[in-house]
Amino acid sequence: MSPTGKLFATAAMIEGVTWAGLLIGMLLKRGLEITDLGVRIFGPLHGMAFLFYVVVCLYAWIKLRWPLWAMLVALVAAVPPLVTVPLEMWFRRLGLLSARTP
Template sequence: MSAKPLSPAGKLFAAAAFIEGVTWAGLLVGMLLKYGTETTTLGVRIFGPLHGAAFLFYVVVSLYAWGRLRWPLWAMLVALVAAVPPLVTVPVEMWFRRIGLLSHRPA
């Protein structure tokens, strides 16, 4: 069985989830370098603001996708909670893709 194509809102959500995950990973490495090895603060200085912007972008896109793709309330809540722990937005996006939440939904 082939997967349904993603809707434009689904593609936007997938991109936002990926960007949020990548900036989380960068911030974690930056914090390791700053606080763990005490070698540099550059990673935190770069990825801190990037991740802050990516987090806000992901939240806005999640709310947009909820309305546009007519997600059930539980899906919107899962998407929003996924932004809090590190690197959870990517597996949530993969799960939503697999169960069809990122594709066009019948009216």
């Protein structure tokens, strides 16, 4: 895996973990009505992680010479909860996280 592929894998994992934290925070706030601390912590963290993931997707698209479909799928995967992690595993199997020769 290339350094850019490792960066993408890291960004996908961070995005997924912060999504999970935000979902748990929303459950504690709205579902169980215990505390809003999880949302106050993971809301901004997930926002930053989401933006970082989008930037890394665009960088990987250019640096790893992804086809357009791969970049679009990667961007769409950030919207539903926890999809970036299996997407990263799929991209790894396809070889999209390795350096491509011109």
